[in-house]
Amino acid sequence: xxxxxxxxxxxxxxxxxxxxxxxxxxxxxxxxxxxxxxxxxxxxxxxxxxxxxxxxxxxxxxxxxxxxxxxxxxxxxxxxxxxxxxxxxxxxxxxxxxxxxxxxxxxxxxxxxxxxxxxxxxxxxxxxxxxxxxxxxxxxxxxxxxxxxxxxxxxxxxxxxxxxxxxxxxxxxxxxxxxxxxxxxxxxxxxxxxxxxxxxxxxxxxxxxxxxxxxxxxxxxxxxxxxxxxxxxxxxxxxxxxxxxxxxxxxxxxxxxxxxxxxxxxxxxxxxxxxxxxxxxxxxxxxxxxxxxxxxxxxxxxxxxxxxxxxxxxxxxxxxxxxxxxxxxxxxxxxxxxxxxxxxxxxxxxxxxxxxxxxxxxxxxxxxxxxxxxxxxxxxxxxxxxxxxxxxxxxxxxxxxxxxxxxxxxxxxxxxxxxxxx
Amino acid sequence: xxxxxxxxxxxxxxxxxxxxxxxxxxxxxxxxxxxxxxxxxxxxxxxxxxxxxxxxxxxxxxxxxxxxxxxxxxxxxxxxxxxxxxxxxxxxxxxxxxxxxxxxxxxxxxxxxxxxxxxxxxxxxxxxxxxxxxxxxxxxxxxxxxxxxxxxxxxxxxxxxxxxxxxxxxxxxxxxxxxxxxxxxxxxxxxxxxxxxxxxxxxxxxxxxxxxxxxxxxxxxxxxxxxxxxxxxxxxxxxxxxxxxxxxxxxxxxxxxxxxxxxxxxxxxxxxxxxxxxxxxxxxxxxxxxxxxxxxxxxxxxxxxxxxxxxxxxxxxxxxxxxxxxxxxxxxxxxxxxxxxxxxxxxxxxxxxxxxxxxxxxxxxxxxxxxxxxxxxxxxxxxxxxxxxxxxxxxxxxxxxxxxxxxxxxxxxxxxxxxxxxxxxxxxxxxxxxxxxxxxxxxxxxxxxxxxxxxxxxxxxxxxxxxxxxxxxxxxxxxxxxxxxxxxxxxxxxxxxxxxxxxxxxxxxxxxxxxxxxxxxxxxxxxxxxxxxxxxxxxxxxx
Numbered sequence: 001x002x003x004x005x006x007x008x009x010x011x012x013x014x015x016x017x018x019x020x021x022x023x024x025x026x027x028x029x030x031x032x033x034x035x036x037x038x039x040x041x042x043x044x045x046x047x048x049x050x051x052x053x054x055x056x057x058x059x060x061x062x063x064x065x066x067x068x069x070x071x072x073x074x075x076x077x078x079x080x081x082x083x084x085x086x087x088x089x090x091x092x093x094x095x096x097x098x099x100x101x102x103x104x105x106x107x108x109x110x111x112x113x114x115x116x117x118x119x120x121x122x123x124x125x126x127x128x129x130x131x132x133x134x135x136x137x138x139x140x141x142x143x144x145x146x147x148x149x150x151x152x153x154x155x156x157x158x159x160x161x162x163x164x165x166x167x168x169x170x171x172x173x174x175x176x177x178x179x180x181x182x183x184x185x186x187x188x189x190x191x192x193x194x195x196x197x198x199x200x201x202x203x204x205x206x207x208x209x210x211x212x213x214x215x216x217x218x219x220x221x222x223x224x225x226x227x228x229x230x231x232x233x234x235x236x237x238x239x240x241x242x243x244x245x246x247x248x249x250x251x252x253x254x255x256x257x258x259x260x261x262x263x264x265x266x267x268x269x270x271x272x273x274x275x276x277x278x279x280x281x282x283x284x285x286x287x288x289x290x291x292x293x294x295x296x297x298x299x300x301x302x303x304x305x306x307x308x309x310x311x312x313x314x315x316x317x318x319x320x321x322x323x324x325x326x327x328x329x330x331x332x333x334x335x336x337x338x339x340x341x342x343x344x345x346x347x348x349x350x351x352x353x354x355x356x357x358x359x360x361x362x363x364x365x366x367x368x369x370x371x372x373x374x375x376x377x378x379x380x381x382x383x384x385x386x387x388x389x390x391x392x393x394x395x396x397x398x399x400x401x402x403x404x405x406x407x408x409x410x411x412x413x414x415x416x417x418x419x420x421x422x
Numbered sequence: 423x424x425x426x427x428x429x430x431x432x433x434x435x436x437x438x439x440x441x442x443x444x445x446x447x448x449x450x451x452x453x454x455x456x457x458x459x460x461x462x463x464x465x466x467x468x469x470x471x472x473x474x475x476x477x478x479x480x481x482x483x484x485x486x487x488x489x490x491x492x493x494x495x496x497x498x499x500x501x502x503x504x505x506x507x508x509x510x511x512x513x514x515x516x517x518x519x520x521x522x523x524x525x526x527x528x529x530x531x532x533x534x535x536x537x538x539x540x541x542x543x544x545x546x547x548x549x550x551x552x553x554x555x556x557x558x559x560x561x562x563x564x565x566x567x568x569x570x571x572x573x574x575x576x577x578x579x580x581x582x583x584x585x586x587x588x589x590x591x592x593x594x595x596x597x598x599x600x601x602x603x604x605x606x607x608x609x610x611x612x613x614x615x616x617x618x619x620x621x622x623x624x625x626x627x628x629x630x631x632x633x634x635x636x637x638x639x640x641x642x643x644x645x646x647x648x649x650x651x652x653x654x655x656x657x658x659x660x661x662x663x664x665x666x667x668x669x670x671x672x673x674x675x676x677x678x679x680x681x682x683x684x685x686x687x688x689x690x691x692x693x694x695x696x697x698x699x700x701x702x703x704x705x706x707x708x709x710x711x712x713x714x715x716x717x718x719x720x721x722x723x724x725x726x727x728x729x730x731x732x733x734x735x736x737x738x739x740x741x742x743x744x745x746x747x748x749x750x751x752x753x754x755x756x757x758x759x760x761x762x763x764x765x766x767x768x769x770x771x772x773x774x775x776x777x778x779x780x781x782x783x784x785x786x787x788x789x790x791x792x793x794x795x796x797x798x799x800x801x802x803x804x805x806x807x808x809x810x811x812x813x814x815x816x817x818x819x820x821x822x823x824x825x826x827x828x829x830x831x832x833x834x835x836x837x838x839x840x841x842x843x844x845x846x847x848x849x850x851x852x853x854x855x856x857x858x859x860x861x862x863x864x865x866x867x868x869x870x871x872x873x874x875x876x877x878x879x880x881x882x883x884x885x886x887x888x889x890x891x892x893x894x895x896x897x898x899x900x901x902x903x904x905x906x907x908x909x910x911x912x913x914x915x916x917x918x919x920x921x922x923x924x925x926x927x928x929x930x931x932x933x934x935x936x937x938x939x940x941x942x943x944x945x946x947x948x949x950x951x952x953x954x955x956x957x958x959x960x961x962x963x964x965x
Contacts, residue, residue: 062583075579077583082580083580083581083583084579084580085577085578085579085580086577086578086579087576087577087578088575088576088577088578089575090575090576091567091575092567092575102585104583104585110567112560112563114560114563114564114567115564119577121579121582121583122582122583122584122585123582124582126577146605146609147606153553155557156550156553156554156557164602164605167598167602169598169599169602171602171603171606172606179546180549189613190609190613191609191610191613200542208610209606209609209610210606210607210610222535222538278617279621
């Protein structure tokens, strides 16, 4: 592995084009397009303000730059550098902007989530969608780009609208039985929509494409619920990662205050990932993330540095060959820790919201064999699989590292029991 | 207890008997077992008791001592009983306390849950209120934004881009709505069909597996029926009938092989039946084994445990011996490999390792030689065929030339001289024609210069020069001489010469380099020899 020279970047805005030929990066208000093989600058565009969001169109012909402060979106063409397009939301403000799957429409979410405006690059038509919901993941396109599911909130109730992307016609509109919808996601086969509720209530609902409720799943009550959801690439399984806090009371020493003294509440979290199957939508298995790993069959790789840091969270692979980050001076290697291994878990502060516990990230391997999960506040920001399913990239704020399996370790059992390699 | 009462003989030596007698009379409150235990415990002490009695108990105060002993025993037993009762009471007390604690905790948990529930409803209510207010604000803001008709909200684009799929956009009509619905349902249906197919396939496979299992189970159980069993239970009768039934079912199932309800039920029921039979059979075997163990029955079908253990011990010993042998052999082998520095032995070893290789190589070599011979034979035949072809072509060309000549003669008028010249010319042209043809000219040995070996290019050149004129004929003559020379020179070609193209031209190389090496040489020779003879003949003919 080799490394190129270091380029300037602002706001972590750096994206490969979908066809893999170009690399777009932002420096302040300039957009730089480079060729992937030579890293030579092919195009340089100047926007009107500091860029907050960059997104390639699906066919890699256009790229949009969103400037939320000014409420502007500028679109550039790769084929014709002199082509330009500017969308000004004016006083409506801009909070989010994204492409439609056909690469010819731009969806702008105005401030306060008042509405979503669909601007067309082909015609003069403009569409408005009212009452979009402001939540973690309110918009979801199907993989084939046919349908758009949008979470809405009307009259204090959650609804989901399904639009046809070709002409932006409303196909279905139904309400959901959630308290406060937190996210929606299409299954890769485009026929089932997973809807999950806020973390105050554990509820996962599954709707068919035509709006029928297929199933509702609830693992437990009262404790913090769903944190992350991921579909398996074959649409057969739905992985639900949760907080799984168990509330325990403990008595403090009763002093002079007597029996009416405050009882201290300690939360003991043992987050689980639960897998639902697509036939019955019931749980078929769950993976625990215990604080101590005692099973001798599980292999734990621990990052060892000069200053011993936190052990890695649960992953499914053996150590990487590349050392983490050429830019940093600290080198680390991975060694196999002997059982029993205690995975360091921080005790969450009980009176803060959004505790940094629970399964924050889930990623299935593209061949459906493995599931990678990130528990707690381990410093991994994202998990990216290679399309062949052989390796996994872990990205943290300053580093990344690559995990891959040796050929003889790829035993083909479903899920490879992520218990087997930790 | 009754039998002890009958012993009344005072002259009995054992004091314990008296004690027995008396203790049996005194009805002690603890159970008889207890008293017997006391007795048993006292009997080992009988010696001490004896001596004690002898010191302490005389004929006179025997009654007193007995009563005293009784009292002691009573006391101890009473004390123990009280102690145990106390302990029991304490434990029960503790148990009650724990139960109470548990109830308290449960109550508290319930209370907390209720608190949580009430707080949750309160929060929800508050949230709804706030949300309604927020919605109102949003509506107001929306109105303001829309009313203002902000000129700035616009899109400015250089030129509109074509759609990704190249089609034109369509209007939103009722028809498009219906079409969208249709498409949506089509997608759903496709997905369901696909999944159903998968499930059906899985079902079929599982059914196959189950049927196989059933067959195997039946076959497992059937050989057992043949052995005569004295302990034959009723179940064997049912086993036979079941197996027959199942065999019939098998055929029925394979006949239908549909996924209808009845077939499925039949399959599962028969599997369950078989499994039950198998289980009972295994249990029977277990019982038999244990019975044998208890009764020591040495049935020929059942091996006693001791024999079994002996066998296992023997086997283990054997295993040990084998292992040791393997170890020693390994060591010897290593020694061999390590200390094989003796030259003779190493060379011998090497030779013997290589002998096989040599044999094989020899075989392969002979194979190669054979193949080479075959190849050469083929090559020779090919060249002969080529030669023949050439000759035929030559003949054809000759005919053509003669025909053209006829034509020409017919067209123009020639006197005798000319005809002679013509003859000469014809001879030469004929020869030139012949020159133009390639090897092997047996039928033309009479004619001068039948052959131009290995000079088809020469030939082509000569054919070009066919409109014969005396000059050309001379040219031909010289050419033919040249070809003659060339023939000789060709003869002198050594085998290594693969390009006999002094004759000139690509054609030669084309013809002959294909058959390079000895083959070509031979072909060359064959052709050349003939040409040689021809040329000799021709030499004579030529002026």
